[in-house]
Amino acid sequence: xxxxxxxxxxxxxxxxxxxxxxxxxxxxxxxxxxxxxxxxxxxxxxxxxxxxxxxxxxxxxxxxxxxxxxxxxxxxxxxxxxxxxxxxxxxxxxxxxxxxxxxxxxxxxxxxxxxxxxxxxxxxxxxxxxxxxxxxxxxxxxxxxxxxxxxxxxxxxxxxxxxxxxxxxxxxxxxxxxxxxxxxxxxxxxxxxxxxxxxxxxxxxxxxxxxxxxxxxxxxxxxxxxxxxxxxxxxxxxxxxxxxxxxxxxxxxxxxxxxxxxxxxxxxxxxxxxxxxxxxxxxxxxxxxxxxxxxxxxxxxxxxxxxxxxxxxxxxxxxxxxxxxxxxxxxxxxxxxxxxxxx
Amino acid sequence: xxxxxxxxxxxxxxxxxxxxxxxxxxxxxxxxxxxxxxxxxxxxxxxxxxxxxxxxxxxxxxxxxxxxxxxxxxxxxxxxxxxxxxxxxxxxxxxxxxxxxxxxxxxxxxxxxxxxxxxxxxxxxxxxxxxxxxxxxxxxxxxxxxxxxxxxxxxxxxxxxxxxxxxxxxxxxxxxxxxxxxxxxxxxxxxxxxxxxxxxxxxxxxxxxxxxxxxxxxxxxxxxxxxxxxxxxxxxxxxxxxxxxxxxxxxxxxxxxxxxxxxxxxxxxxxxxxxxxxxxxxxxxxxxxxxxxxxxxxxxxxxxxxxxxxxxxxxxxxxxxxxxxxxxxxxxxxxxxxxxxxx
Numbered sequence: 001x002x003x004x005x006x007x008x009x010x011x012x013x014x015x016x017x018x019x020x021x022x023x024x025x026x027x028x029x030x031x032x033x034x035x036x037x038x039x040x041x042x043x044x045x046x047x048x049x050x051x052x053x054x055x056x057x058x059x060x061x062x063x064x065x066x067x068x069x070x071x072x073x074x075x076x077x078x079x080x081x082x083x084x085x086x087x088x089x090x091x092x093x094x095x096x097x098x099x100x101x102x103x104x105x106x107x108x109x110x111x112x113x114x115x116x117x118x119x120x121x122x123x124x125x126x127x128x129x130x131x132x133x134x135x136x137x138x139x140x141x142x143x144x145x146x147x148x149x150x151x152x153x154x155x156x157x158x159x160x161x162x163x164x165x166x167x168x169x170x171x172x173x174x175x176x177x178x179x180x181x182x183x184x185x186x187x188x189x190x191x192x193x194x195x196x197x198x199x200x201x202x203x204x205x206x207x208x209x210x211x212x213x214x215x216x217x218x219x220x221x222x223x224x225x226x227x228x229x230x231x232x233x234x235x236x237x238x239x240x241x242x243x244x245x246x247x248x249x250x251x252x253x254x255x256x257x258x259x260x261x262x263x264x265x266x267x268x269x270x271x272x273x274x275x276x277x278x279x280x281x282x283x284x285x286x287x288x289x290x291x292x293x294x295x296x297x298x299x300x301x302x303x304x305x306x307x308x309x310x311x312x313x314x315x316x317x318x319x320x321x322x323x324x325x326x327x328x329x330x331x332x333x334x335x336x337x338x339x340x341x342x343x
Numbered sequence: 344x345x346x347x348x349x350x351x352x353x354x355x356x357x358x359x360x361x362x363x364x365x366x367x368x369x370x371x372x373x374x375x376x377x378x379x380x381x382x383x384x385x386x387x388x389x390x391x392x393x394x395x396x397x398x399x400x401x402x403x404x405x406x407x408x409x410x411x412x413x414x415x416x417x418x419x420x421x422x423x424x425x426x427x428x429x430x431x432x433x434x435x436x437x438x439x440x441x442x443x444x445x446x447x448x449x450x451x452x453x454x455x456x457x458x459x460x461x462x463x464x465x466x467x468x469x470x471x472x473x474x475x476x477x478x479x480x481x482x483x484x485x486x487x488x489x490x491x492x493x494x495x496x497x498x499x500x501x502x503x504x505x506x507x508x509x510x511x512x513x514x515x516x517x518x519x520x521x522x523x524x525x526x527x528x529x530x531x532x533x534x535x536x537x538x539x540x541x542x543x544x545x546x547x548x549x550x551x552x553x554x555x556x557x558x559x560x561x562x563x564x565x566x567x568x569x570x571x572x573x574x575x576x577x578x579x580x581x582x583x584x585x586x587x588x589x590x591x592x593x594x595x596x597x598x599x600x601x602x603x604x605x606x607x608x609x610x611x612x613x614x615x616x617x618x619x620x621x622x623x624x625x626x627x628x629x630x631x632x633x634x635x636x637x638x639x640x641x642x643x644x645x646x647x648x649x650x651x652x653x654x655x656x657x658x659x660x661x662x663x664x665x666x667x668x669x670x671x672x673x674x675x676x677x678x679x680x681x682x683x684x685x686x
């Protein structure tokens with residue numbers, strides 16, 4: 001099945017294109033009335049994640065409604081810990097919660113991993129296959145995973161946190177145990193992403209949402225080697241690495257065997273380009289709060305951003321779109337990028 | 344009254360010293376059993392802040408117990424919004440909460456500001472005067488304030504937040520209103536810090552705790568000019584600016600009329616020095632989670648950090664010490680710095 005709008009994939013592969021493609025992290029979500037309508041008649045967030053027909057439906061909504069250049073499969077980064085044996089709950093207005101956490105070597109030994117764990121996530125692969133079928137080649141489909149450090153952070157901390165001090169405490173007090181856990185998580189991520197690719201995703205993105213709370217030394221010891229292994233393990237499709245807040249290791253990220261580097265909104269495009277080098281495509285990075293502004297203000301900000309990035313750029317936000325963002329703001333951004341042409 | 348251990352002030356003024364001074368953000372707090380004993384018999388956090396005898400007592404505890412080279416007056420950054428007419432509550436395990444928030448021009452007009460607002464904080468000035476008396480010159484006393492943007496963030500958002508999207512929304516949708524509010528906050532901060540200096544603090548530190556969630560453009564428009572005004576307004580004592588997460592404007596911070604720049608733990612000392620220039624003293628920046636490690640591990644990490652900073656350095660953490668940090672870890676850090684000598 002050929003992809004009719006393959007601008008996103010051509011850009012990710014480094015080909016010369018006429019304009020940057022655009023999509024938004026969390027585009028399948030509460031910003032869309034169609035999403036809220038479905039979500040409101042369900043018992044909870046996990047029902048949506050675990051029901052392939054519903055996941056496919058909300059994945060495609062932003063393609064219909066906003067005309068973005070890529071879809072991203074609706075799911076959650078915490079399906080991996082769950083498949084490894086650590087179930088999560090999604091508590092309304094509080095976020096994720098793990099009733100059990102990892103605290104000892106015995107806990108780690110009890111976890112499933114690799115292909116054995118990944119096999120438990122059939123509902124994701126079914127959702128991917130169904131979405132590809134229903135998209136019918138309109139735009140490419142992105143798959144994703146949390147990065148090993150970010151997943152460890154939730155599995156040890158048990159919930160979101162401003163400091164993730166319990167998770168970081170493990171790195172400082174028992175680095176060997178942390179590496180054992182990261183090893184098992186990484187094997188599972190690779191097996192999971194390979195099955196997602198087999199089911200139809202055409203690029204994978206690694207979300208290291210909590211990269212920015214590590215010191216540079218810790219990032220190089222506990223995060224980077226495992227991301228590198230994933231990049232080297234996934235050879236079938238392009239890979240995007242989004243390490244939020246990790247400006248201090250952008251030179252290292254530039255050396256990864258991946259095609260795209262995601263940027264948060266703090267990072268000036270020129271600085272990122274200098275650190276990452278010319279080899280990678282950059283993705284980002286409008287401040288999600290910019291979309292609260294009036295459409296004409298957003299248009300101006302978007303064009304300024306596009307000109308600062310220049311070529312080898314996938315337009316996105318510097319973080320997931322916030323649930324209360326006005327749809328007209330989102331449209332103003334997407335439409336501005338789509339009307340733009342490189343000189 | 345002369346200060347017997349004036350190492351901290353000599354370093355802040357840029358004089359050549361034999362070793363870096365050391366103190367910790369949040370050193371007067373839950374890490375100390377003496378603090379917990381006092382706190383547990385009070386009705387709440389605010390009683391401690393508002394009772395000069397108690398505030399003085401907990402301010403001095405870390406000098407007695409840890410032997411740090413400076414004391415910092417026990418207080419809260421949110422006393423300023425309260426003095427301006429916006430009372431805060433401190434909710435156990437949740438953090439600060441403002442029952443009313445700022446949403447309109449009328450709200451801003453209703454706020455008190457400048458010397459008129461600062462006059463309401465007599466309990467702080469009394470605590471400072473009493474602490475200076477009780478310290479009897481053992482170590483210098485630091486005063487502090489939240490930065491204008493960080494205080495605006497709480498006054499508009501109403502509580503802590505991962506994104507402060509309501510506060511940032513104001514900057515994007517009504518920049519004029521944001522500047523009106525920042526103007527009133529800044530006037531109040533300057534008046535407040537001057538009264539603190541008159542009461543006895545010997546250096547003031549500006550905490551811009553939420554600097555890191557602004558884009559570089561927003562930081563330059565909504566944060567930096569007001570911090571500059573404070574630095575220019577406070578000429579009586581040295582000023583430290585700690586803009587957490589604001590790596591992207593360190594070159595601008597280097598141009599401020601202040602003596603010390605605080606660094607978070609993400610920032611490599613060599614990078615900060617290059618960006619800030621040679622004119623400033625740098626303060627920081629061990630990861631607070633490093634203090635969970637064994638004392639011998641902490642000692643090694645501390646010495647490595649001291650060697651990377653070299654001279655013109657005040658040893659501290661990259662963030663406030665976390666409440667569950669073992670006292671032996673804190674001691675290991677303080678003692679290592681105190682035993683260190685520049686070659």
